[in-house]
Amino acid sequence: MDQRPDLEILEKAELFRGTPAAVLAEIQTSSFRKRLGDGEVLVRQGDPATTLHIVASGRLRVTQTTSDGQQVIIRYLGPGDVAGYAALSGGETHPGTVTAVDECLLLGWNAAAMKRIMMAHPIIAMNAVAILGARYHEIQMRLRERSTENVERRIAHTVLRLAQQAGRRTPRGVEIAFPLSRQDLAEMAGTTLHTVSRTLSNWEDQGIIDSGRRRVVVCKAQMLSAIANEPSE
Amino acid sequence: MDQRPDLEILEKAELFRGTPAAVLAEIQTSSFRKRLGDGEVLVRQGDPATTLHIVASGRLRVTQTTSDGQQVIIRYLGPGDVAGYAALSGGETHPGTVTAVDECLLLGWNAAAMKRIMMAHPIIAMNAVAILGARYHEIQMRLRERSTENVERRIAHTVLRLAQQAGRRTPRGVEIAFPLSRQDLAEMAGTTLHTVSRTLSNWEDQGIIDSGRRRVVVCKAQMLSAIANEPSE
DNA sequence: CGGACTTTTGAAGTAATTCAAGGGGAGTGG
């Protein structure tokens, strides 16, 4: 099997930024490939955190589920992202479930092996600190949004963030490049699919977005931004 | 000035766990002390992230403020905790404001110096990954709570978490060991001080807690736990 | 003992959920 594509993936991943080529090659040697289709599960909440993955292509959804079955989407992962960070940070089990929402290709490592690599190459550990710091920052802002903003603003922020993280330019505007249902948006913004549906319909009437079955295109990002940032009252 | 107490603090801090004594001594040499009184600010949201601190004693509150002045409490920090993690993770500015709620003593370092130390001693970088991973996990759970639980459960969770992180055993029960107003609890649980007041009054009638001006004692942790975990309906 | 904060409690208002029902699109299989 040709392994050059894997090396390219590693070169682009934030986790390995600044790592010498020789070390990357060594890291690549100890990795394994994993493929997933839409809806397949990579790791399940509560599983022992024994593996770490890097997303090569495709998108995945990270969710947390309560004991009574309610779900929240923590974030989406795309190419270059780390999946299963608990394997790095010493967590015993995965705090969330990671599910593919697309065709996905991932590279995986044994957690203990990756920890040895990090001890030998502190730059990678520093990158991990930066990655977790950025995620912590992002989720902090979402927590603040949840507490201070009304539903419309939260949905606007959610859509803008997704467009930025996973947007694809099209003639009509920026399309979120993976299947995204009203229910998914509701679980990200902390509301119900009904409210999301009403809100998107409203925006569609104003020409701000164009949406359909599991599909959202942002046509007027400016106006959406204005909604996201307007004073709450 | 006697510097042995500082060394003891470093030995106990999670960030420096597993670091050889000789290295700790060196780290201590490059640190400076900082004292704060109730209400004084350590770092302000948006300030350049040039320093890192470890809490030696006292408690601090981490908040985020929106452009229109609304505030959310992200977490509280206590002895051994890292304050100003952005200096580690490469953030340019501090994402939140850190304010003392007590008399506090902290040790501080220049961010660049600490980064050099971490590159030279990967165990510290690994500890930083573990610390950030744990914080990320905790805030994930809070985000989920916000989205799936009603106010009473959220307040219960908040009080239990604070009692666990900063609890002091007393004859009456576990007392949260720093001044904590209804407003503070509201900003942590994502509600208003009125709702917090009503809820606490109700719990007080049931003998679950004992509270007063900026003071909360958990008498029946079991019952509070039951409230925190009862099905939402 | 004045004055500033903090807390309590009632009453009114409302944003968003819940309940309910129907309509469309995409894929499948005859």
Next chain:
DNA sequence: CCACTCCCCTTGAATTACTTCAAAAGTCCG
């Protein structure tokens, strides 16, 4: 190619948990 079925989305109406508004009563500190 049409019909069937399964999702997903939409939209109205009723309900409600929580906020907002308002006012008064404690409590701490100088």
